[in-house]
Amino acid sequence: MSVAVTVENIKKEFGQYPALRGASLKVHGGELMAILGPSGSGKTTLLRIVAGLEQPEGGRVMFDDLDAATLSLRERRIGFVFQHYALFRHMTVLDNVAFGLRAQPRHTRPDPVEIKRRSLELLELVQLGEFGNRYPAQLSGGQRQRVALARALAIKPRVLLLDEPFGALDAKVRKELRRWLREFHDQTGHTTLFVTHDQDEAFELADRVAVLNEGRVEQVGSPRVLTNNPASSFVAKFLEESDLAMAPRVLSAERYNRATKVRLRGVSGSA
């Protein structure tokens, strides 16, 4: 059931500004792939084009042998998880999950009992079985994320697309959810694409990582390949910088602590 996604030479401009200048990519069926790149590199635009939320000006997207341009948004059946989840705030968690099923055309729509059963099942799957009657505002960030995931899965999507799935979460939850998502993917096996600017996240979670720069895919490969054989100076530099980006922060934090301690001692000494 897992569908391969092929992105061929996609071009997209916003006004005069080219967001994508011929991006190409092949995602195997059942694969978990990260799109990694600095901000402004076109990651999210690429994801939205695969989802059908934006129209490309050139190139095409294929699901197996099917040209996505021939499919309406409804026919594409894409599970899209937005960065800030975009849960329907006035609906209960269960209604959120059921939305995609209820929105189906009458002849394919399951009956209400079946819709409820399936929605509950999906909530169980994301370990939120008891939260069906709550509203999104009553959930934590991590729980909302999982509701969004369950809602996206309800329409039996061809492909799962996640836009900065952990961007809005704090560091601890992020780590937990990362591990959880990886296990979840191994169980369910959807072809999954997610966007991130965080190298750690991409490397820990994904089978393969696509590095995007200025609207082009610079390299696609496993974390090991990217580190050992970067295809361009940009890839090498970007990965190196992401590594280094962590270091100064730790350093300065230590220095700060030391400085504060000294100051504290000085003040309390004089008091």
Added chain:
Amino acid sequence: MSDAVMRPPIRQARVNDEMPLVRYALIGVAVLFLLLILFLPLVAVFAEAFRRGAGAYLNALTDPDTTAAIGLTLLVAFISVVFNIVVGVSAAWAIAKFHFRGKQFLITLINLPFSVSPVISGLVFVLLFGAGGLLGPWLQAHDIEIIFALPGIVLATIFVTFPFVTQQLVTLMQAQGTQEEECALSLGASGWRTFLFVTLPNIKWGLLYGVLLCNARAMGEFGAVAVVSGKIRGLTNTMPLQVEILYNEYNFVAAFAVASLLALLALVTLALKSFFEWRFADAIALGATR
């Protein structure tokens, strides 16, 4: 560790540190002002209306010309509100959810009525549809009455009330963004279903608030309507116009009786408005800045 010990006690500069005398003087001025400008006139309206007792009050309100004016006002307000809901929601939807050229210009146009004197708003329609106006001869030839008739009054009222609903919704919808709609569409919902089940529930309180303000203005509008109505008794007189006519005829009890209804409308609007602002503060605060 002992954070509190180390920090020297900073004396916070407090805003309410004035002398008590100054404080009471300021409060006194404000209260006095409100009494003089708002409360007394309101009391005066009701006092004058009931000066000859409840019987005279009821008589004044059941006068055929007056009931006609009340009916016309309700009708005009109803049409304007419905029109403003339909057009306002569509315009706000277009502005908030799509990118297009001239969007800022459209927003300016929508807000234009706020900065145009109501009399001018009425006059524009007279110049356009009146007997000597641009389209006047053609309308006369086809026996279509706009000025000095219901269509003219409705047009003038819509012009004056147009920004209320639209402006409220544009700001609210822009703040809410398009993600929930995009999500609904990607889940396979039709545009109509997305509007009914996702957009509308999110804007309903803002919409209601806009309708409330729009309705109050529609019923109370004087200037614009005065120009286009022609003030034909029992036919094209709305309540505010009826008040003026009765007053000019020294029929004070009747004039103030009708005025008391308008004052009542204002009080009810105020109460509902306060209730909405208290109950749905978040939803409205987004839209209230115009």
